[in-house]
Amino acid sequence: MTIRDILLHPSACLKQVAESVLVFDDSLQQLLSDLQETLELAPGCVGIAAPQIDCSQRVVLTAVKESQGGCHGRLVLINPEIIQHEGQVRGREGCLSVPDFTGNVIRSEWVRVRAQDRDGRQQSFEFSGFEARVVQHEIDHLDGLLFLDRLVSRRHDLFRRKVYRDGGE
Amino acid sequence: MTKKWYMLTMVGKDRAGIVSHVTAALYDGGCHLGEATMARLGGNFTIMLMVKFDGSRQALLDQIEPVVQSMDLHVHIDSIDAKLHYHLVPDVRVTVYGADRAGIVAQVTTALTEAGLNILDLESDVAGTEQQPIYVMTIEGQASEGIVSLQAALDIISGQGIEASLSAIETMLA
Numbered sequence: 001m002t003i004r005d006i007l008l009h010p011s012a013c014l015k016q017v018a019e020s021v022l023v024f025d026d027s028l029q030q031l032l033s034d035l036q037e038t039l040e041l042a043p044g045c046v047g048i049a050a051p052q053i054d055c056s057q058r059v060v061l062t063a064v065k066e067s068q069g070g071c072h073g074r075l076v077l078i079n080p081e082i083i084q085h086e087g088q089v090r091g092r093e094g095c096l097s098v099p100d101f102t103g104n105v106i107r108s109e110w111v112r113v114r115a116q117d118r119d120g121r122q123q124s125f126e127f128s129g130f131e132a133r134v135v136q137h138e139i140d141h142l143d144g145l146l147f148l149d150r151l152v153s154r155r156h157d158l159f160r161r162k163v164y165r166d167g168g169e
Numbered sequence: 170m171t172k173k174w175y176m177l178t179m180v181g182k183d184r185a186g187i188v189s190h191v192t193a194a195l196y197d198g199g200c201h202l203g204e205a206t207m208a209r210l211g212g213n214f215t216i217m218l219m220v221k222f223d224g225s226r227q228a229l230l231d232q233i234e235p236v237v238q239s240m241d242l243h244v245h246i247d248s249i250d251a252k253l254h255y256h257l258v259p260d261v262r263v264t265v266y267g268a269d270r271a272g273i274v275a276q277v278t279t280a281l282t283e284a285g286l287n288i289l290d291l292e293s294d295v296a297g298t299e300q301q302p303i304y305v306m307t308i309e310g311q312a313s314e315g316i317v318s319l320q321a322a323l324d325i326i327s328g329q330g331i332e333a334s335l336s337a338i339e340t341m342l343a
Contacts (some may be wrong), residue, residue, distance in 0.1 A: 047343035062343075074269050092258075092340040100254045130339060137343045 002034040003041055004053035006096045009146060011054075014097055018049075018056045018142045020076050024120040028059075032118055035061045042096055049132045049141030052097050060115075060138040064131040071131045075092055080115035080139055082108075083124075091133050093147045103151045107133045171333055172223045174203065174251035177233075181242035183214040190236045195220060198232035203253060214242075219251055259289050259309035262325070262338050267331035269302035277306070277326060277333065284322035285314025290324055309338065 007014055008021055021028060031050060039048040049081060054149040058079045066070040066073040087109030110128045113135060117123055127135050179191065190208060195202065195218075203219030222229050226246050237244050263286075265277050278288065290309040297303035312319050316337055323333040 042342075045342050089203075092338050094340055094342045096342065100256050102258050103254070130341065133341055134343050137341065 001037040004034050004038045006038065006042070006052055006086065007054050009148070011097070012078075013051050013054050013056055014141070014146065015144045016051075016056060017057045018051050018101050021116070024118065025115075028078075029118065031055060031057070031059060032061070035059065036074075039063060041054075045096060047138045048096070049138045051141050051144075052106075058142045060135070060142065062131070062138060065136055068130065070128070072127075075125070076118050076136070077113065077115040077125075077138070078117065078120075080135070080142070081111050082111050082136070082139060083114050084112040085139050086110040089133075090152065091130075091134070093137060095137070095147055098146060098148060101148075103147065104153075105137075105147050105150045106152055107136045109165050111135060113139075117132050172201070172221045174249050175220045175222060175226065175229055176247045176249045177216075177218045177220045177229070178245040178247075178325060179214070179242045180239060183209055183212055184240065187214050187240050187242070188216065188220060188224060190240060191216070191218075191233060191242075194233045197277045198229070199223065200229070200232070203251060213267050215243075218241050220325070221251075221278050235290075256341050257287075257289055257311060259338050260340075261312045261319060263308040263310075263319070263333060264304045264309070264336075265304075265333045265336070267304055269297070269304040270330070271307070273331060274306065275335050276329075277331070278308070280322040280326055281310075281319060284318040285310045285312055286319055287313055 034053065035048050035050065038053055039045055042105040046064050047060065047062040050057045057123035060080055062075045062077065063073065064071040088106050089109045090104050090106050092102050093105050109132060110126065111132045113125050113127060115123055115125070180266045183337070192202065203220040203221060205216065205218045207216040216220070219291065220229065226248060229246055230244065233300065233342050267273060274293065288308055291306065293304065293306035295302050296305050316335065323335055327333045
């Protein structure tokens, strides 16, 4: 395992659409180990996406404690896709790739996600609240989006008129 | 001469183009901008700008004088000790509203401060109509003595013609 440097904005890898994972081999397992170790070393951090360590692949790790009401704990999500979403809620986000800034972002309150595990098996998860926010933030990284792309007004909690990638808005 | 930080505060009657004219004059004078907040308060233009400049306070004033004159602005410049990259993250939000009357802000903020709140952000509006104005205020801050003591302070205030609610701000880092 290797602790990898976190890419900071501006960085090309953070703004491009990541490639789907097609081969579930040793190098993927190595990437997952590196992501895990890098995530563990970031205090208070609950998720990381492969593009943040300069690897443009559709791989995400989340780590929202299971004690936090029905959350899943450590999860590996490979080629994740949001297939259903409900509700909208505002919350404050920060990002390892954007130090010293936090801002308000509107996210779906509940999402159903289809993803593959580390061996390529298809899985389906439901996430709500804080964990749903983490998953959406990480999937955004795979699409070259930062939370800065979704900031809402500080003064008024306006819902931005913006067409999201899943066409759900 | 090394560049120094100044806080430039401007107030005036609002009109289109103030921000672009002021910032263009600053850029032309070799200034570098830091953090800024602009707001329209009661139809008045207000802005606070952190400006990095390698000259004196008077030289900075001279640089923007033509815009200040043409836009009819009042200007105030202070030399400041600037700290960038050390943002404080709020952990609590308080929303207050009620029929507008003198003393709401003082009453609420005094109670919250005594209960351990460090206010990081405060915004207020007077809504409603001229006959029935409604005061709406949002405060964000850090609860140094925990959220329970803040709730207790708000419980005392609520019911005196003021509705106050408190919510924790959970900041996700990912």
